Amino acid sequence: MHEKLLAHISRFVDLTHGEQQLLAASMEYRAIPKRKILLKPSQVCTSLYFVVSGSLRLYSMKSNGAEQILQFGLADWWICDYQSLENGTVSGYYIDAVDDAEVLVLDLRTRNELFDRIPMFERYFRLLMQRGYAAGIKRVSYFLTGSREEMYLQFVRLYPEFAHSVPQYMLASFLGMTPEFLSKIRGKKGSTPGGKPKIS
């Protein structure tokens, strides 16, 4: 169950066998049924989730009651509200399961102990956070530079299977548009050229 995590870590840093054991022993496996909520506003986030399979999402509630999905947590992703986690403040986000998922849970306190004992584990997180930071800047750049349609096409290019397995309204939310508009974008593509109506 932990091989997937260890394999992921090994793409960034090297841990000794002992360190790997310690880490594996520090995380708890958990099966998350579809729609199960792992975090909600008014709670303080005290756990990090490593997604082994399935998918989670992090979202907020807009003033009009609509969900605003800010992040999907697919396989090999860590997901949590880092602001709440680090400051001990109340979260403003929800985290739940899009599909049935399997995760490894790492408690905040345990994480901090691991950081003290295994500097390379903290480096791994430094690299992840740095990457997330850089990706955030690039994401903002996409929002500001291109149209919603380009963003959609880009997303489909990057995550073709996921883009078609996730409910359309969730994808629309993540891309910052209404489900109606995404539907129109999709409609435009499928029927324009002599294209066959679509297979299956």
Place this chain on the structure above:
Amino acid sequence: MHEKLLAHISRFVDLTHGEQQLLAASMEYRAIPKRKILLKPSQVCTSLYFVVSGSLRLYSMKSNGAEQILQFGLADWWICDYQSLENGTVSGYYIDAVDDAEVLVLDLRTRNELFDRIPMFERYFRLLMQRGYAAGIKRVSYFLTGSREEMYLQFVRLYPEFAHSVPQYMLASFLGMTPEFLSKIRGKKGSTPGGKPKIS
């Protein structure tokens, strides 16, 4: 010159006196004149800049030739293209000075040596990156949730002096709107109520 950096670090982690000395000796002071370019596309980013005074910005060039500002580096900020830095790939961004600025330059190689020698320094960066990551998510949330006008008001609330010292077209770019539209937003405010025409 380095006190500002050490003071900033001390808000996150504790360094011994010796570590502080080592760090200070590892960074080079540099005065950056207004408009001086520190990084441009086709270069690989190999330095991190800590802003002591003044302000830098990180931006890309849109297909229509307009600048898209993605980030301002104000006092106490670190700025660089982390993706280029870590992967050794060519950057897609520019970094230059909005105003005359003073920075401390940290070379990539030196940074990595410091990380090996001073685990708390790497923790400091882990916390910075984590914070930047969380802030990036919140920023996306602002873009998707509110109107440009709300974003502008929010920005002014957070950085009142900076918002009025930076050229308006740069602020517009950072907020993802045209300078014309920002001008209209500002016009609306100033003249709505019995408000005085504006002082100075």
Place this chain on the structure above:
DNA sequence: CGGAATCTTGAAAGTGTTCAAATCAAGTGG
């Protein structure tokens, strides 16, 4: 003073949203 960059203003054109209704899909219980 002169020139260049910046900011303002207005009309026309986009792009994406809202609202409402119709269609489609999927499960549930009988």
Place this chain on the structure above:
DNA sequence: CCACTTGATTTGAACACTTTCAAGATTCCG
């Protein structure tokens, strides 16, 4: 297996927000 209910997607018309383009006013700096 069908009828029903609920949720998801599609479609269209009216609307709102933001951009584009073009001209004029302003400011800044040598």
